[in-house]
Amino acid sequence: MSAAFTVPAVFLFAYSGFVLLARSMDRHFRQLHPGRPMPAWPMRAGTRLAGWLLIALSWWVAVQLWGAGNGTAAWFGVASLTAGLLIWMLPWRPGWVMPFAAYGTLASLLWLSFGVAVLTPIS
Amino acid sequence: MKEHFRQSMAWLHTWTGLVLGWLLFFVFVTGTAGYFDTEIDRWMQPELPLAPASVDAQETVRLAQEHLDQHARGNARWVISLPLDRNDPYLSVFSQQGRAHGGPGMHADRVLLDARTGTPLQARETGGGQQLYRMHWKLHYVPDAAGEWLVGLATMFMLVALVTGIVVHKKIFADFFTFRPGKGQRSWLDAHNVTSVISLPFQLMITYSGLVFLMTVYMPMIVSAFYGPGEAGQRAFRDELAARPGLMQPARSPAALVPLERFVADAEIRWGAGAVSLLDVRHPHDAHARVIVRGNSAADPFRAAPSLVYDGVSGELLAEQPAIEPGAKATRDLLLGLHEGLFAGPLVRWLYFLSGVLGCAMIATGLLLWAVKRRKRQARQADEPTPGLRLVERLNLATVVGLPCALAAYFWANRLLPVDLAGRAAWEVHVLFLAWAVMAVHAAWRPTRRAWIEQLWLAAAAYGLLPVLNALTTGRHLGRSLPEGDWVFAGFDLSMLAFGVIFASLAVQLDRRGRPGIASQAAVSSSPGVIGPCAEETT
Structure with a gap:
């Protein structure tokens, strides 16, 4: 798989995973959705689980792309960058956090599928 | 508890x-x-020049040997590094007199060569x-x-x-x-x-x-x-x-060395083309000549490369060492x-x-x-702030902003010192530490808050103007490096511009925070996690 198709997914899956983790926490939910009541615990637990799954998925894609050693080393850098970006956005641009996660992940997923479709030899 | x-x-x-x-x-x-x-x-x-994108390893090694035969024939050791990637952008040859294993009394010489012609590259x-x-x-x-x-x-x-x-x-x-x-x-x-x-x-x-x-x-x-x-x-x-198994002391009797590109050819059959990173020749043109061919240790974080040891006179393969050696050494190599x-x-x-x-x-x-x-x-x-606190505050400034300023001075010195100055490389470093000393004196001299703003502005100018200095002193400015796809020069200049912008925005924020009118609220709260160490001094 070509790096051009997979790298955006590594970054955006990690970013969106962190967003979901933050969204499952009181303080950050209020930052993201001021005035909205906190969801009940099953929803929060689900959000948190989805967050961890996305983070794991990001790591898995990185390993597919770069191999276990390089991929894991690179992934820690991706995690630092994306978590840092989210931490910066939460106080300064809270309105951007969710749209960026939703559209970004969707776009990277489509891009990835496009890459798979184009690069998979038709037998 | x-x-x-x-x-x-x-x-x-x-x-x-x-x-x-x-x-x-x-x-x-x-x-x-x-x-x-x-x-x-x-x-x-x-x-x-631009680093070569890819080279024919055998031809490159032939050129390197030609150079070494001419200039370092009697030396105890030659090392030829092939330009594989950014870790070694240029073909380089290194030769050493005296003992092949280094140690006291050795004299070493490293030259960059043009990978296409084999002529030495000249630079400041x-x-x-x-x-x-x-x-x-x-x-x-x-x-x-x-x-x-x-x-x-x-x-x-x-x-x-x-x-x-x-x-x-x-x-x-x-x-x-x-x-x-x-x-x-x-x-x-x-x-x-x-x-x-x-x-x-x-x-x-x-x-x-x-x-x-x-x-x-x-x-x-x-x-x-x-x-x-x-x-x-x-x-x-x-x-x-x-x-390295198979190495020997020199026999002190001359013998013809097999042309080195043959070892590269043999290694490429085993490892594939472009996998040879380095040739290490011990006692070239001696009866006990040995040639070590090493693969690329930068292929993954395990920092391990396979190597082959050859007899340099008969061309016979003496030993093959795998890339990853087990146990403690592999752990160390990975770290x-x-x-x-x-x-x-x-x-x-x-x-x-x-x-x-x-x-x-x-x-x-x-x-x-x-x-x-x-x-x-x-x-x-x-x-009153204690003397200890004052000292720490000043050392903080001299380090956190003063050191980046000094680093910029190092780059400025590289462009401004005369090209033929004796001991030029040493002077570049002297400029770095002199500049740092000046920043420390400035930090100690000026009121802390003012000193922060002034040093931040200085850092902004020192980094932001580096691309301009580069344009004035070389032909490799952004107007040329970007269209030519010279990413090393373009990347360096753009990064320096980015650092300039970051330092300038820090200076602006710190300055704005201290203005009268908002100073009272600035003492307790202020714009983002920028430099807060001296907001209290304003009142």
Whole structure:
């Protein structure tokens, strides 16, 4: 798989995973959705689980792309960058956090599928 | 009991962090720059051509041997490095007189060659990025051993600070995403926590592996116990570590050396084209000549390369060593490989650089937090700041902004010192430390707040104008490097511009915060986690 198709997914899956983790926490939910009541615990637990799954998925894609050693080393850098970006956005641009996660992940997923479709030899 | 333990850890964290923080900041800044060492080398030698994209290894080695036969025929050792990637952008040949294993009395000579013609490349004398990387672990103006021990001591305490920091930080997960700007001391603590936590795996890896690099220096007794005491034991240990089967002492009788490109051809049959990174020839043109062909150790973080040892006269393959050797050595190699990041391509290299920057930010925010906390406490008690606090505040400024200014001065010196100046490379470094001394004097002289703003503006100008200086002194300005796709020059210039913008925006924010009218609220709250250490001084 070509790096051009997979790298955006590594970054955006990690970013969106962190967003979901933050969204499952009181303080950050209020930052993201001021005035909205906190969801009940099953929803929060689900959000948190989805967050961890996305983070794991990001790591898995990185390993597919770069191999276990390089991929894991690179992934820690991706995690630092994306978590840092989210931490910066939460106080300064809270309105951007969710749209960026939703559209970004969707776009990277489509891009990835496009890459798979184009690069998979038709037998 | 539990609280008492945490308090002890907090004390240890606070004081080890403060005492060694300035030195660690230097180590982190120069080390972070080191992730772009060969790129900085190239920028500092603008006379060099674009690095060759790919070369025919056999033809390149033939050209290199032609050069060595002409200029270093009688030498005890030749090393030919092929330009595989950014770690070795140019073909280089290295030759050494005297003992083939180095040691006292040896004289070494390294020349860059044009990979297409074999002619030596001429460029100005400079320390380049290698000089910064060297200072990262050996410092400067001190004997090597002293530098290594000082950096080792600081690294040890860095590890202590990381571990105690984890203990002291009560809510790593609950506060993982928490940054509350505009709340003075609180914001500084948040910034310190956040930069540390999000890059914690990197910081732990880099600190621990930094110690592993020089473990036999810091713990010589372990080697002595198994290999005998003193320098002899150390040498026996090193020889065994780097053992190459089949090597011999020179026979002192001449014999024809098989053309070196044949060994490359044989290795490429085994490993594939483009996999040979280095040829190490012992006693060329001697009856006991040996040729070691090494693969690329920068292919992955395991920092291991396969090698082949040949008889240089008969051409016979004497030994084949696998890339990864089992056990302790592989563990060590992995740690060193992760530390150096030689395997990293452009994207991962930037991530490494960014993690290093986060490390610098972690140390800087920690240092500033120490001062902000005490200034707030002393202001509350309506006391004059103590001399200790004043000293720390000034050292903080001289380090956190003064060192980046000094680094910019190093680049300016590279362009402005006369090209034929004797000892030019040494003078570049003198300029760095002179500039740093000036920044320290300035920090001590001026009122702290003003000094912060002035130094930030100076840093902004020093970095922001580097691309202009580059355009004035070389033909490789952005107008040329960008269209030509010369990413080393374009990347360096654009990065310097970015640093200029960052320093300028810090200066603007700090300046705006101190203006009359908003000064009263600035004392307690202020714009983002920028420089808060001196907001209190305004009133």
